[in-house]
Amino acid sequence: MDFKLAYIAPELILTIGGMLVLIIGLAMRNRMAAERVDILSPETASIAVLLAALASSIWLMAHVGQGKWQFGQIFAVDGFAIFFKVIALVSTILVILMSVDFFRKVSFHRGEYYALLVFATLAITTMAASADMIMIYLSLEFLSITSYILTGYLKHDLKSNEAALKFFLYGSIAAAAMIYGMSILYGLTGTTNLLEMHAKLISPVEPIPSTYLPLLFLAILLVMVGFGFKIAAVPFHQWAPDTYEGAPTPITAFLSVGSKAAGFAVLARVLSSGITAGSFHWTSFIAALSAASMTLGNLTAIPQLNIKRMLAYSSIAQAGYILVGVASMPFSEQYGLQSVLLYVFIYLFMNLGAFAVVTIISAKLGSDEIDDYSGLISRSPFAAASLAIFLLALAGIPPTAGILAKFYIFLAAINSGIDYLFWLAVIAIANTVISVYYYMNVARVMFFVKPKNSEPIRISRPLAFVLVITLTMTVVVLLYPQPFILIAHASTKMLGK
Numbered sequence: 057m058d059f060k061l062a063y064i065a066p067e068l069i070l071t072i073g074g075m076l077v078l079i080i081g082l083a084m085r086n087r088m089a090a091e092r093v094d095i096l097s098p099e100t101a102s103i104a105v106l107l108a109a110l111a112s113s114i115w116l117m118a119h120v121g122q123g124k125w126q127f128g129q130i131f132a133v134d135g136f137a138i139f140f141k142v143i144a145l146v147s148t149i150l151v152i153l154m155s156v157d158f159f160r161k162v163s164f165h166r167g168e169y170y171a172l173l174v175f176a177t178l179a180i181t182t183m184a185a186s187a188d189m190i191m192i193y194l195s196l197e198f199l200s201i202t203s204y205i206l207t208g209y210l211k212h213d214l215k216s217n218e219a220a221l222k223f224f225l226y227g228s229i230a231a232a233a234m235i236y237g238m239s240i241l242y243g244l245t246g247t248t249n250l251l252e253m254h255a256k257l258i259s260p261v262e263p264i265p266s267t268y269l270p271l272l273f274l275a276i277l278l279v280m281v282g283f284g285f286k287i288a289a290v291p292f293h294q295w296a297p298d299t300y301e302g303a304p305t306p307i308t309a310f311l312s313v314g315s316k317a318a319g320f321a322v323l324a325r326v327l328s329s330g331i332t333a334g335s336f337h338w339t340s341f342i343a344a345l346s347a348a349s350m351t352l353g354n355l356t357a358i359p360q361l362n363i364k365r366m367l368a369y370s371s372i373a374q375a376g377y378i379l380v381g382v383a384s385m386p387f388s389e390q391y392g393l394q395s396v397l398l399y400v401f402i403y404l405f406m407n408l409g410a411f412a413v414v415t416i417i418s419a420k421l422g423s424d425e426i427d428d429y430s431g432l433i434s435r436s437p438f439a440a441a442s443l444a445i446f447l448l449a450l451a452g453i454p455p456t457a458g459i460l461a462k463f464y465i466f467l468a469a470i471n472s473g474i475d476y477l478f479w480l481a482v483i484a485i486a487n488t489v490i491s492v493y494y495y496m497n498v499a500r501v502m503f504f505v506k507p508k509n510s511e512p513i514r515i516s517r518p519l520a521f522v523l524v525i526t527l528t529m530t531v532v533v534l535l536y537p538q539p540f541i542l543i544a545h546a547s548t549k550m551l552g553k
Contacts (some may be wrong), residue, residue, distance in 0.1 A: 063126050063133040065112040066141055066181055073105030074174035081167005102152055102170040106177065110145040113138050129251050130188040132325075139397055139547035140184035140321040143404055147313045148177045150408050150525065153518040154306040154415050169209060173310070176202040180314055184321040187329060189238045189248040192322055196234075196282065199318060200227045203311060207303040219302025226295035227285065234282025240275035244268060250330030257331065276331055276338060280345075283326070286319030287375045288368075290348040300368035305418050308364060309411035312371045313404050320378060320400055324393060327385065342383040343480050349376030350487040358494045363414055364424045366494060367407075370450060373491060374403060380465045380477075380484050387472035395464035397544040402461040402533055406449035409526030412519055413443040420513050426498055431507025439515060440502045442523050447495040449530050452488050457533035462488060 061068065081098040116138050123134030152173060159166055179199035186192040204227065208220025242248055244264060245256040257264065257272075264272060284292035300308045331338060353373030360366035378399050385392035414424065416439055421428050433440040449458035462484075469481035515523070533540050 063124055066109040069109040070174055070178040074171050077101045077174055078167055078171040098167040098170040102174050103149055105174055106145050106149050113141045129249055130191055132185045132187050135547040137185040140317055141181045143317050144177050144180040144314050147404050148173055150522050151306050151310045153522050154412055156518040157419050157516050158306050172202050172206055180318040183318045187250045193235055206307045207299055209304055215302035219299045223295050223299045230282050230285035233278045237275045237278025244272055253330045254332055283319055283323045287316050288372050289345050289375045290352050293372045297365050297368040301364045305415045309408050312407055317400050339383045342379055343476055346376045346379035346383055347483050354487050354490045361426055362424050363426050377465055380480055381468050384468035384472045384477055387474050388468045391468035391471050393548040394544050395468040397547055398464050399461040402457045405526045405529040406446050406458055410446040412522045413439050416515055416519055426501055429501050430505035432502040434507055436513035442527055444499045451492045451495045457530050460534050460537055
């Protein structure tokens with residue numbers, strides 16, 4: 057076994073760094089002012105840790121070649137895992153910058169908050185690299201536990217408490233179903249390793265007896281409950297609206313991007329390396345989940361009056377779009393997995409940007425109601441214009457990168473040559489048209505409704521920086537897409553098998 061500490065450097069940095077952030081937070085608790093960020097503070101320490109992990113991930117991307125295995129064939133160091141590690145690290149850095157404003161009104165346990173974000177990122181990086189059912193389960197539970205705590209971080213806020221409790225209850229049921237499915241898979245194949253499981257499922261020498269096929273279907277269905285919960289796909293989405301609304305806004309942003317990316321990373325690896333379409337015909341099941349998620353997410357987003365709930369249902373629909381690419385993976389080798397990676401990458405910036413504006417307005421007005429965005433263009437032109445661009449991107453309208461993401465997803469389905477995937481692409485296009493209605497309704501309120509208050513809204517430097525980064529990427533990826541397409545393509549070629 058070719059074991060090198062450098063191959064697990066991002067995880068080591070996040071583990072040690074997370075503990076250091078915790079210690080700094082405890083040591084400086086009495087010296088930290090709620091409205092001040094010192095050079096040596098949990099914020100700066102956590103960003104330094106994440107930047108170090110990001111640098112080591114980029115170094116690995118350039119040096120691992122076709123991929124390496126660590127700890128047997130349990131931990132993959134390949135382009136696919138590193139791609140999702142970069143997404144997790146970048147999104148957490150932006151969420152930490154969004155959180156600086158959040159602590160202007162909340163002054164307790166800053167060190168613990170940032171340490172939990174670092175540990176949640178660690179869980180995402182290990183999930184992306186996991187090639188064994190036990191490690192997948194442990195990483196997913198680690199991410200879930202840190203997410204439950206962060207969701208209920210506002211311990212004196214009833215909505216935050218309710219959100220955390222509902223998130224925990226739904227998450228516990230999904231985890232129980234998933235571990236039960238994994239145990240059945242182990243019973244049928246005698247292994248928890250994805251590569252060995254794949255070999256067993258397609259073995260012509262000792263095939264799974266046909267009488268066990270219903271049990272295999274049940275096992276895969278139960279495992280999908282856990283993954284469906286993490287990406288908030290229908291019908292495992294019930295936790296999302298209440299959790300998104302009640303959680304602190306920066307944590308809502310983190311759940312909508314980092315947590316969802318982790319779910320898609322592990323789903324794609326399991327379906328590419330373990331339960332492939334050659335061993336079990338799961339694509340029609342994923343296509344059904346995709347159609348249901350897109351349609352229900354978009355239709356239920358229309359009547360929402362709270363912007364965080366609207367974005368929650370929007371994220372359910374967005375999960376449905378990405379599932380189009382997942383369902384196309386076995387039939388569209390050129391575009392299937394590549395479209396998933398490209399969509400997740402673009403979604404990071406357009407969705408985090410939207411939540412950055414929501415964080416600004418929420419901190420100023422103490423409200424997340426869409427009506428309170430009336431006349432925002434006169435109170436904060438930059439915030440209003442930015443939110444309009446992010447919403448255009450989420451709807452898939454040019455000149456934003458959202459259209460590139462959707463184009464590749466549709467291309468993957470049409471290029472597959474499978475009839476029901478072609479019709480899935482038609483459903484996705486119809487849903488894109490529906491989504492324009494509720495996204496543009498927010499723009500209408502911001503631009504054409506008279507403001508209730510004329511007081512200007514100030515944007516802090518960290519949030520302005522987040523807006524500039526997310527806006528730039530949301531536009532640049534469309535104007536100059538080739539490098540990002542090539543990176544996504546190369547990452548799929550380095551998926552360890």
